[in-house]
Amino acid sequence: MKSDRSLVGWLAAPAVFYLTIVYALPLTWLLARSMMGPEGFSLVLFEEFLGDPFSWRVIGNTLRIAGMVTILCLLIGYPVAFALARARGVVQVVLLAAIILPLSIGVVVKAFAWQIVLRRDGVVSQFLVGIGVWSEPQRLLFTEIGLVVGAANVFLPFMILPIYSVVKLIDPRLMEAGATLGVSPVSRFFRILFPLTLPGIVSGLAFVFSLAVSMFVIPSLLIGDRFQTLATLTGRSFLLMRNEALGSVTATVLLVLAVAIVLISSLLARRVGRFA
Amino acid sequence: MIEPFLEVRNARKNFGPTTVLDGVTLGVTRGEFVSLLGPSGCGKTTLLRIIAGLTGADVGDVRLDEQDITTLPPHKRDVGVVFQNYALFPHLSVMENIAFGLKGRVAKDEATRIAARFLDLVHMRDFAERSVRALSGGQQQRVAVARALAVAPKLLLLDEPFSALDRKLRETMQIELKRLLRELGTTAIFVTHDQDEALVMSDRIAVMNQGRIEQLDTPQTLYHAPATSFALQFVGLSTRISGQVIGHQDGNLILIETRHGVVCAPGNFARGSQVIIGIRPERISFGMLDGQNSIAPQLTDIVFQGARVQVHFASAEDEPIILESSARLPTNLASGEAVSISWAPEDTLVFPRDVSA
Numbered sequence: 001m002k003s004d005r006s007l008v009g010w011l012a013a014p015a016v017f018y019l020t021i022v023y024a025l026p027l028t029w030l031l032a033r034s035m036m037g038p039e040g041f042s043l044v045l046f047e048e049f050l051g052d053p054f055s056w057r058v059i060g061n062t063l064r065i066a067g068m069v070t071i072l073c074l075l076i077g078y079p080v081a082f083a084l085a086r087a088r089g090v091v092q093v094v095l096l097a098a099i100i101l102p103l104s105i106g107v108v109v110k111a112f113a114w115q116i117v118l119r120r121d122g123v124v125s126q127f128l129v130g131i132g133v134w135s136e137p138q139r140l141l142f143t144e145i146g147l148v149v150g151a152a153n154v155f156l157p158f159m160i161l162p163i164y165s166v167v168k169l170i171d172p173r174l175m176e177a178g179a180t181l182g183v184s185p186v187s188r189f190f191r192i193l194f195p196l197t198l199p200g201i202v203s204g205l206a207f208v209f210s211l212a213v214s215m216f217v218i219p220s221l222l223i224g225d226r227f228q229t230l231a232t233l234t235g236r237s238f239l240l241m242r243n244e245a246l247g248s249v250t251a252t253v254l255l256v257l258a259v260a261i262v263l264i265s266s267l268l269a270r271r272v273g274r275f276a
Numbered sequence: 277m278i279e280p281f282l283e284v285r286n287a288r289k290n291f292g293p294t295t296v297l298d299g300v301t302l303g304v305t306r307g308e309f310v311s312l313l314g315p316s317g318c319g320k321t322t323l324l325r326i327i328a329g330l331t332g333a334d335v336g337d338v339r340l341d342e343q344d345i346t347t348l349p350p351h352k353r354d355v356g357v358v359f360q361n362y363a364l365f366p367h368l369s370v371m372e373n374i375a376f377g378l379k380g381r382v383a384k385d386e387a388t389r390i391a392a393r394f395l396d397l398v399h400m401r402d403f404a405e406r407s408v409r410a411l412s413g414g415q416q417q418r419v420a421v422a423r424a425l426a427v428a429p430k431l432l433l434l435d436e437p438f439s440a441l442d443r444k445l446r447e448t449m450q451i452e453l454k455r456l457l458r459e460l461g462t463t464a465i466f467v468t469h470d471q472d473e474a475l476v477m478s479d480r481i482a483v484m485n486q487g488r489i490e491q492l493d494t495p496q497t498l499y500h501a502p503a504t505s506f507a508l509q510f511v512g513l514s515t516r517i518s519g520q521v522i523g524h525q526d527g528n529l530i531l532i533e534t535r536h537g538v539v540c541a542p543g544n545f546a547r548g549s550q551v552i553i554g555i556r557p558e559r560i561s562f563g564m565l566d567g568q569n570s571i572a573p574q575l576t577d578i579v580f581q582g583a584r585v586q587v588h589f590a591s592a593e594d595e596p597i598i599l600e601s602s603a604r605l606p607t608n609l610a611s612g613e614a615v616s617i618s619w620a621p622e623d624t625l626v627f628p629r630d631v632s633a
Contacts, residue, residue, distance in 0.1 A: 176330050177363040179350035181377030182427055188351075191376075195367045 034248035049249045059253065062229040065147060066213035070159075072152040073208045074201065077159035081200070084160065085167035099157050107154055111221040114150035115141055118222070147223040154218060155211050159204040166200030202269040206262040213258045230254040279342060281306040281463055282327070282431055287336035289322055289487075296322045297333070298487035304431075304463060309454070310492075311466045311474040313510065314484035320467045323484075324433050327465065329353050341430050356429030360436045362420035364408040370419050371395065371404040377427035394422040397456060414445045421453060425460065432457070432464040438473060450477055471511045475499070483507045499556075505627035508554045515557065515597045518629055521549045529621060535592035536571040541624035550629040557586065557600035559623040563616055570618040573597055575611050589615070 037044045049055050084095050102110070117123050118140040128134040140146040170193070178188040216231045228236075230250050237247030280303030289297040297319045304310050312320040325331035327338055329350035337346040345353050364373050374394055378387035395401050398418035403411065408419060417437055424432055437453075438446040454477050457464050468474050474481045475495045482492040483506070491503040502508040509516065519534035524547070532539045532551060545551055564570045573589035576596060585605060589597040599617055609615065 171361070171363060173359050173361065173363040174365060176328075176350070177357065177359060177365075177423075178376070179330070180328055180353075180355060180357040180429075180433075181423065182351050182354070182381065183377060184351055185349075187380070191379075192365060 030248050030251055033244060034252040036245075045245055045249045046253075049246070049253070058228045058230055058233055058250075059257070061227060062213055062231070062254070063257070065144065065151070065219070065229060066209055068144075068148045069151045069155060069212040070205055070209045072148060073156050073159035074205065076152070077156055077204065078163060078197075078201070081160050081163035081167050081197075084164045085170075086172075099160055103157055107217050108221070110154055111150060111218050114146070114153070114222055118143075118146040118150070141222065142224050142226075144223065144227070147219055147227075150222045151212055151215060151218050155208045158207040158211060162203035162207065163197060163200035166197050170196050198269050202266055205265055210258050210262060213261075214254060230257075279339070280304055281308075281341060282465070283339040284323070284327060285337050285339075287323065287326055287333045287338070289319070289326065289331070289333050295487050297326070300336070300484075300487070300489055302482060302489060302492065304465060306463055307461050309457060309464045309466065309477060309479045311468055311478040311481045312484055313468055313471060313474040313481050315469060315510070318484040319487040320469075320484050321435055324357075324435055324465065324467050327431070328355050328357050328433055330357075354430040356424035356427065356432045358417075358420045358424050358432070358434045358437045360439060362416045362437075364416055364419055364423070366407075366409055368408065369405050370400060370408055370411070373408055373419055374422045374426050376423060381427070390426055394426045397425075398422040413440050414449060417441065417449060421456070425456075425462065430463065432462050434464060434466045436468055438468075439470075446473075453477075475511070481511070483510055485510075502554070502625065505552050505554065505629075508625060508627065513557050513598055513600070514554045514625075515560070515591070516552050516554050516595065517591065517593055517597070518550070518552050521545045521547050521551060523547060530626070532626070536573060536597075539569045539571075539624060540621040541569075541626045542622055543626040545626065545628070552627045552629045554625040554627065555619050555623060557598040560597075560599040560617050560619045561601070562599075562606050563618060565618050568618040568620055569624060570616055571597075572614045572616045575609060575613055575615045577611065578605070578609065589617070 034045055035041055035043060080095075080099070084092065084099070087095055119125070120137050120139040120141075122140070124140055125134070125137045129137055140149075174192050174196070175188055178192050179185075183191065214231045215229075216235050219227065219229055219232050220235075225232075225236075230253060234247050234250040234254065237243045237250060241247075282302075282304040284300060284302040287297050287300045288295075300319070300323055302310075302323070312323060314320050322331060326333045326336075329345070329348060333346075337344060339345065340353070340355070345355075365376065368376065371391055375387050375391035378390055381387075382390065392401075392404075395404055398421060400415065400418050400422065403415065403419075408416060411419065417440075420437065434453075438449055441449060450473060466474075466477060478495055480492060480494055481498050483490045483498065483504075485504075485506045491498060491507045493501075493503075498507060499512050502511065505516065508514050517534045517536060517539075519532040519539065521530050522533045522538070523531040525531060525540065528542055528544070529540050530543045530545055532541060532553060534553065539553060541553060543551075573591065575587065576590050577586075577588040579586040579588065584600055584602045587599040587601070587605070587609070589599070591597045597617075
């Protein structure tokens with residue numbers, strides 16, 4: 001056992017070394033920078049930031065967009081994960097490829113593609129006018145809806161795959177057993193499938209939310225500078241405004257929010273799915 | 277005529293080009309325990325799933341308790357199922373599993389009371405709050421039975437529920453289940469490929485082969501008077517020898533020429549018919565007796581089984597001739613020697629032989 005443990009240590013060593021250099025040290029610097037006042041440690045930067053109504057609008061934007069993207073991904077991804085898990089043969093291969101291959105296309109490319117799709121003369125606008133939903137072409141680009149739809153497209157695989165991996169392990173006979181016990185299809189879903197897929201849902205939510213809350217390129221291209229999130233504000237602070245103080249504060253706030261939400265949701269899920 | 281409690285009429289099912297059920301008709305009386313016995317792929321599980329409503333039949337209907345349930349979805353049928361792998365809900369405790377079907381059907385106190393009663397009936401009271409994942413196979417099986425019975429289904433279906441258990445435990449569970457079902461007066465259909473299990477547990481057994489029921493009878497009738505050579509072969513040991521009818525004798529007896537000699541048997545076959553004769557091993561004894569069928573095949577093996585001894589003889593067929601005896605064997609037996617054995621004509625079962633096969 002002892003040799004096993006030391007082996008574990010050595011196996012993890014490269015990752016620990018790498019992450020220390022490129023991740024932990026800069027992060028520590030960032031956190032330290034946000035708590036640095038004129039005379040040593042101080043939370044004055046946070047006070048200033050949180051005292052500004054603009055900051056709260058940015059925090060609101062960040063959480064709202066990330067929340068909507070996550071929920072949209074869940075609504076679309078949950079049934080797809082079932083389809084993927086229950087499909088067989090060629091259908092499954094094609095589905096899996098359709099979900100995984102887009103990951104190999106860069107985010108920038110995808111965002112530009114969405115720019116074209118969401119334009120006033122883009123496909124969506126033309127389609128909605130064509131079927132009579134809109135009376136005249138409208139621009140979805142540089143709107144919140146456009147941003148949410150585009151971001152959901154990019155992050156969808158991160159919702160589907162964890163749910164799929166859980167659904168795949170669920171014995172289809174559990175639903176049949178529920179049926180033979182006289183339980184209706186809707187109740188069966190909420191009493192059997194939903195609790196059993198909860199671990200997958202939580203992973204998916206955590207993945208997509210942490211990606212969406214910190215996305216930078218997609219909002220830059222799909223909604224522009226007039227709409228700021230914590231991530232875009234952080235980027236602007238460091239890259240454009242050269243304001244390290246503001247950047248380190250927004251980055252820290254973002255980090256705290258994301259970690260808190262992911263942790264709380266995991267804890268909640270653990271309580272619901274007691275034996276799962 | 278009284279309508280059977282459960283009636284399946286002319287059920288047919290194809291999966292693609294494969295015919296799984298080829299017109300099955302089955303009637304089960306209230307309180308009866310009927311087994312569907314057959315090799316894998318004979319359609320027994322499909323028939324079970326059609327009765328439960330988990331699979332739809334292409335043709336045919338199902339009636340339960342004077343009601344046509346052919347098109348009812350499974351949750352409205354009042355038919356409980358114990359699945360082969362038990363299909364317990366892994367996210368729920370033992371108690372919650374048993375109470376699963378009661379929730380929303382009876383008041384909460386009542387559900388708890390009923391679940392507790394079934395927990396007792398299957399001797400699982402001490403495990404109420406455990407996760408079902410922490411249970412052994414036998415315990416899981418008990419929970420699955422309790423869960424299915426707790427909602428008081430009109431009919432209980434069991435799909436090879438003992439196949440994952442070791443032999444000793446299986447025998448205990450068989451007796452336990454039989455007793456429980458008798459106490460509750462539950463009508464049950466039991467799917468198995470294990471003939472011993474079927475013989476021990478059933479009031480009647482339906483022997484299935486290639487999507488059809490070949491015979492539906494009591495275990496005794498099935499064993500002593502199998503209707504087809506398949507039923508003979510599948511239930512209990514038997515020796516089978518092929519032959520041809522060469523003549524008739526008084527008292528409805530026919531003479532059959534086999535590669536071991538001419539054999540006399542009761543039956544109604546025309547001269548020249550190709551037949552298979554079957555003899556149960558315990559009906560064969562040593563020695564040559566007047567008025568009996570006697571042959572003298574070569575002894576190949578003596579298999580000691582404790583209470584009984586099996587003696588194998590070389591046969592012209594694929595399988596050996598088997599004699600089974602609980603008496604002391606003659607002392608001068610040696611393998612390789614021809615030994616006289618005999619059996620009564622009335623113990624000779626005769627079936628038509630499909631020559632083309």
